[in-house]
Amino acid sequence: QLQLQESGPGLVKPSETLSLTCTVSGGSMSRSDYYWGWIRQPPGKGLEWIGSIFFGGSVYYTPSLKSRVTISVDTSKAQFSLRLSSLTAADTAVYYCATEMTSTNAFHTWGQGTLVSVSS
C-alpha cells in the first residue's frame, strides 16, 4: 500500500521560494494509473489543488499559481517535489501531497500534510 510523506521547511520568508518534497513508499512511482499531486489548505479555508505530474514528466498546474509553481518528479528517488516562488503570507497553508487516479482525477492516498508559514 502506497504511503506518502511530505518534507520541507516549516517557515519561509516572504519573496523567497518554497521547496517541498514528497517521498513515496510501498510501491512504484512508474505507473500509468496515477498522477502525483499537490494540494494545499490555508488556515480557515478550503482545499486548493496546486498541480499534478505524471511519472513521465507531463505536468499541469492550477492557472492561478502557474506562473510561480514548478512540480518535478524523480522516480529513482521515489520522490516528487514542489517549488513555489515569490512567496507571500497568502501562501501560508498546510501542503499535502497525494496520488491522483488518472481515470477519475480522485486523490486516493494522501500524505499527512506539512504546515508552511510565510513570515519574516
Place this chain on the structure above:
Amino acid sequence: QSVLTQPPSASGTPGQRVTISCSGSSSNIGNNAVNWYQHLPGTAPKLLIYSNDQRPSGVPDRFSGSKSGTSASLAISGLQSEDEADYYCAAWADSLNGQVFGGGTKLTVL
C-alpha cells in the same frame, strides 16, 4: 469564491440522513466525474466517493454519492458522531484545464 458551490454548513442528529450538495457547470460537473472527500481537523483528507457514486474499499455504505446534470450530492445515512467533519466535492474543470474543489461543508452532528 469556489467554482463548485457547497453549503457552508449542514447538521443532523445521530441516526438521521443528511445530504450535502455541490453545484457546478457544464464545464466541470456536467462533463466530468465528481469526487468527495472527508476532512477531519488535523488529519489528511480521505477519499469518500469517486467517479460520482463509487466507494473506495473501507468506506461504509452509509456514504453514497450521486450526480445529475451540473450538480452532485453526498448522502450520509445513519449519521454518527464520528461523521462530524468537513466535506469537499471536487471535479475536473475543462475551462481551467485543472481540478477544482468546492468551498467545503462543515457537518455538525447535534
